[in-house]
Amino acid sequence: MLEEFKKFIARGNVVDLAIGIIVGGAFGKVVSSLVNDIVMPPLGLLLGKVDFSDLYINLSRTHYATFEKAQAAGAPTINYGAFLGNVVDFFIISICIFLVIRQVNRFHRQKPETHRPVEPETKSCPYCMSNIPSAATRCPNCTSHLIHIRS
Template sequence: MIKEFKDFIAKGNVMDMAVGIIIGAAFTAIVTSLVGDLINPVIALFTGGIDFSGWFYVLGEESFASIEAATEAGVPVFAVGKFVMAVMNFTIVAFVVFLLVKMVNRIKDAAEKEAETPPEVPKGPSELDVLLEIRDALKRSD
């Protein structure tokens, strides 16, 4: 069973997947910062100061100044802003992954095209040149 586990771990796909997960986790922090720190303030500028991360509705009669206060009070909260940020994060990540896949496919296509192109065979003498050589050789041997 240990040998089987070693074989499984040693496969290239498992290692590629592990690297992808680690990079994905690091990339998520970057995207979260991009959305929260750069995109949301720009959107808030155009929407009159609306901060999406603090956009929420309390499901009840009470009123709270922030989503944290409502959550601490144990009141059910409809957190619209967090959902909007999650959708924006997903959209950015999906677009970047699309660009990466597009770039990798372009590189693969170029490599396949290069592999498909047969190497040029150096041209030898034409059929006429060979026949003329044979004729000349026959003339000399007479």
């Protein structure tokens, strides 16, 4: 069983998957920091000094002055400010993945082959006007000799 596990782990696609998950997790943290620390504060300032992380709906009957106090008291809340931040995270990550996949697809495109002119497969018999193979030296329909005729 240990040998099978070693073979499984040593396969290239398992290692690639592990690397992808690790890099993806790190990338997600960077994007979350970008959104929470760089994008949302100026956006909140433009919208009247709003801190999106403090936006919530209190579902309890008790009033709390801040989100932190409601959270510390264990009050049920709908945290739509955090949700908005996660939506922005999602869009930024989606755009980045789109750009990466688009670039990878450009790298994988092959140069178009140069097309040589295709010689016709048939020619017309000048005597009976029927289509015959280009290499024919005699018409199969009228039995005329076609040695002097070029396509």
